[in-house]
Amino acid sequence: MIELDGLTRRWPGADRAAVEDLTLTVPEGTSCALIGPSGSGKTTTLRMVNRLVEPSAGRLRIAGQDALAGDPVMLRRSIGYVIQEVGLFPHWSVAGNVATVPRLLGWPAARIAARVEEVLALTGLDPARFARRRPHELSGGERQRVGVARALAGDPPVLLMDEPFGAVDPVVRGRLQEEVLRLLKQLRKTVLLVTHDLEEAVRLGDAVAVLRAGRLVQHAPAAELLARPADEFVAEFLGADRALKRLALIPVSALPRRDARAEGASLPEGASLRDALAAMLARGTRAVPLAGGGSLALEDVLAAGSGEAPSEAMGVSLEGQQRSPAGGG
């Protein structure tokens, strides 16, 4: 768990604090995405958590411990950090780069070697092919994977990610996001993530925190944020198509299945309401059949998109649990 309590950072000579009185908790095993316009304090917030930037005021607890009390260098070894530029040592092999933290932690060589193989495999890099290469012999996406592998190597409970996929093209980015999401869930890491990309925030963050000029304006599960932006600023930031973004988050299994028959191919289990809407538009129908029987009706999709369906039901269904229908209104 990461707990920020009134965290503040003032830069010398600045007319306002870069981050002001920020209180935010990221529960154990969950992820929180920080979003907001350029200069709103996202990176400063992240770097206060591993004390690359020292807070001017406030408290910070990680896994229940006062993270501002001890040695910042020791703190940083217990926190994974992934940044856009990756920051790999150019003359070191992939294995050498990934082994950085375990070496600093003084692990025996055999344990380090085994761990390097393990995290490379976890992040989708075949150790036999990649371990000995230098960073310049990798694609951008592969370098990013090495960055994630390096952050995971010491098995830290907490991971900080600053625009982790910013440097890779959209196709690779989508795939990396999916994989990393699955991996972090499986490993139950507690993650604080900075991104410019709202879709990335919504995809990777169990919760999303919106910053404006150093202050927190809304902190909510992604589906809730998209359904009920706290004010005009947040609504504008989320964009006019926020209802569509919300539909992409909700699995078809979250809505009631109707008995009525519908035309066309059935939508697979994992499809989202956005997929369902796209299928209806393409087919010119008001319902689509679902795998396993029954169908989904257009009016139920529209109600969910406008935020009428109870958001806690959506939140639960997003965790992948079976849920009874969320109903409209």
Ligand SMILES: Nc1ncnc2c1ncn2[C@@H]1O[C@H](COP(=O)(O)OP(=O)(O)OP(=O)(O)O)[C@@H](O)[C@H]1O
């Ligand atoms: N080292 C520094 N010295 C002085 N001011 C700084 C420093 N780092 C950041 N700032 C200022 O703090 C404010 C917040 O910056 P920060 O990088 O946290 O914003 P951000 O939301 O991450 O922005 P972006 O999306 O552009 O990366 C900005 O006004 C910035 O100019």
